Amino acid sequence: MLTLPRRHLLAGAAALAGLAIAPAGTRAGPAKGDPVYLGVSGPLTGPNAQYGAQWKQGFDLALDEINGSGGIDGRPLAYIFEDSQSDPRQSVAVAQKFVADKRIVAELGDFSSPASMAASPIYQRAKLVQFGFTNSHPDFTKGGDYMWSNSVSQADEQPLSAALAVKRLGLKRIAVLHLNTDWGRTSKDIFVKAAKEDGAEVVATEGYMPDEKDFRSTIVRVRDAKPDGLMLISYYSDAALIARQLQQVGVKLPTVAASSVYSPKFIELGGDAVEGIFTASRYFPDDPRPEVRAFIAKFKARYDKEPDAFNAYAYDTMILMAQVMRESGTDRKAIHDGLARVKDVPSVIFGKATFDPNTRRVRGAMNVDLVVKNGRFAIYEGGSAIR
């Protein structure tokens, strides 16, 4: 019980310190001078362009805050975004460009793990941090000590999905539909292994192409395996299409989807077909934590729409990089060393972010189990899994 008063005391002290500093204007004023540049490698055109656009929104929102409160030691933080289409060949060219540009002190991205992993040898050799904030492939951070990520590895996430499906929802015969990509395949393999360990049987797996839109025959094939529940390892756009067509084909089964479907777009595109679908997210807008509430309020004020997970990841990453640079300095080596030292960074996703030195990922993945209810995501508090 002693801890509660202490936290309040510290919060009060911080507020007082803020008040004391503000009149002086030495730190709270807008940043000026030469910018500190981060390089961003990601998709601005091509099939993944929507994710690059969402990144930009998260980055720009964070930069408003960072540069409005002094920047990095008085210098504004900025980024240079190079279009890679999330294509391994192009991410390599971008990497060469970034490592040769002395202004760039760290790199964020690429969107897909294959695109990031293709470029990792270049960043590692040049000793430029490659921060893959959406790279959930377990092997991404094995590319070298300059590969860091605050994305939860699929090796950690898919067991959580399996626990939701098998332990909380009681599914025993699961069919899996997955994107037939590096991410989808790796995730499917880990999910299947975890579900079996939890005591379920996986009766069918179907991989589909990213640009697929017609799933009716796939669903019939899955249905014939007589599952008692479905797992979708999908992005929100294809998961919405699958959900609508499950309805059209007449399949009514409890359905769990990977956390990547968590987006207002999932509900917009799927309509009432996504009602009752379970998922999970490390970011959830009804989370009462103050950093989440503040993020959502600022995002809506600027963009006039609800943020989704990709906005939140990008925002968190920019906040994190700013804190590392404020604490440790802005040269390439300082950032690399600072990531290992930084502790308890305020995070929309994690609450407080600190890195595990062995995996160079953030410790303590937390999931909120969610279900779509009345056209919005709501916290799943147990109860009937019947749709």
Place this chain on the structure above:
Amino acid sequence: MSSWFDYTLNGIIIGNIYALLAVGLALIFGVARLINFAHGSVYVVGAYAGFVAVTQFGTPLPLTILIAVAVGALLGLGIERFGLRPLQGYAHIAPLLATIGISFVLDQLVQLTFSPDPRAVPSELLQSRFQVGSGTIGALDILIAAIGLASAGLLYSFLRFTRLGWAVRATAQDRDAAQQMGVNVDAINRTVFAIASGLGALSGLLVGMYYNYIDPSMSFQATLKGVVAQVVGGVGNVPGAIAGSLLLGLVESYGIALFGTSYRNLFAFILLVAVLVLRPNGLFASGRQTPPEPMTGTFIAPSRPVRVPHRVLIALALAAALLPVVLPDPYVLQTLTNAWLYGLLGLSLTLIAGTVGLISLGHAALLAIGGYASALLSINLGVPVGVSLLCAGLIAAAIGTALVFPSFRLRGHYLSIATLAIGEIVSLVILNWEGLTRGPIGISGIPPLSIFGIELDSNRSVYWFALAVLVVLAALQLRLLGSHLGRVLRAVRDDDIAARSYGIGLDRYKALAFAVGSFAAGISGGITSHLYSYINHETFNSQLSILALTIVILGGMGNVAGAIVGSVLLVGLPEVFRIAAEYRMLIYGLVLLLLIRFRPQGLLGTV
């Protein structure tokens, strides 16, 4: 078994969707003998026009349909007038590439206007659905089928029973004769493009409503499936397009039933290649259709090639070799290394497409075969990288030529379609053959380039290696083109009937040229895999095939120096524009269009 009924129903439903696209493509091909790659983009524009009408103005469905059709028709008129009419009389490749350039421009304009986010397109049709078997059918399914059949029926009647329809068919059979008989062929082309594009836009709207989903990148898949359907049914055959679409839908659905979803597109493309090889006019076309008579001399480009003296070529090669000493910037070296690798691809295609006239749209498959061969040999069998690269070239030559050989008797666009399909098949086989290729995971940990045990671990050494390979293969190709064999190959391109009458075995010479070209492409793919250390089935994708073709066109078809100049420009320019990322594909599409319009023979001229 009730499941087979469900699979059949699903096949018909998706077949109706393909039919909407195939009918428009069939109409355009029937008149202009052109595969319109911009058709998918018109479909996207129609979807977004409908989206705006419904979400911003709340228009009722009939008015929404009218708006989409009108926007599509106007767009079709613009495409014909500004994109294609200036290219009449040009080589076949020019309008084909023009439609590709137009599709890049349109897709990028849509993305810039609406953002890449997918959108929901509300349908105000009754949401009630009725049970058929275990599944359900809704009003939109019925509407799509009805519009597909109605449009095919109307078009068939129009072509068969109206004076304007007769003029359209006359133009399709022989535009010069039709013109001499007083038919205004320009007006015919305009009419056909407007009708077909209106249909394309309408199909975009309906499919967007059907899936409640539109996004700017859906155009390529739409074009691809539409092309498959109309070729299967009979190119230029409107009723055949409907039948071909339904057959395609059923084949895909049954393929999923038997083998699983990841094989879906494989079945589609295998069906396409089988039809092309066995019955190239399509399943429902008249077997007595006469191929168009080539006009001797019409393929010769309207200018002479720029002759680059050997001394200048040698000096340029030396300058390139000295560049890393003068300018050791790793970014520049990486970019130029990419240019040399694309140059190898350009050499390959300029021989195959330029010198021999086999327009290949699936050339990336040769890179993929070479890349995977070298990667797997060096990883699994411990073959030294230098040896694995040579093997990659030979394997690409052998497999590539074997795959394409049955298509050599096809003419014109049929061969291009076959190579497009074969390219997709190779990519899908790589994806599904998990035991060998590791499927979607791809292959990582590919050893770096090394020669005689010496590892090439710096940008400079890789640059020099790629440049050396390019120079050697370019010199060999120049030697080939200057020989008697080179003249034989050009004869095959210019007039294959005349060549055959002189005793030249067409298929054997085509196979020989294809094998030589494939060797260079396989080497390029192999070097790429070692350079990047990771490849998967999308590393060498269809966009690369189109890029290769653009390199060849830019430099001048059959022109060895042109292929290298083209690759340097096409690799360098996107790098220069990379900072303006969102406009890059737009600029690329516009440059392609301007090039085709004003310099169709390429920078250094067709050889």
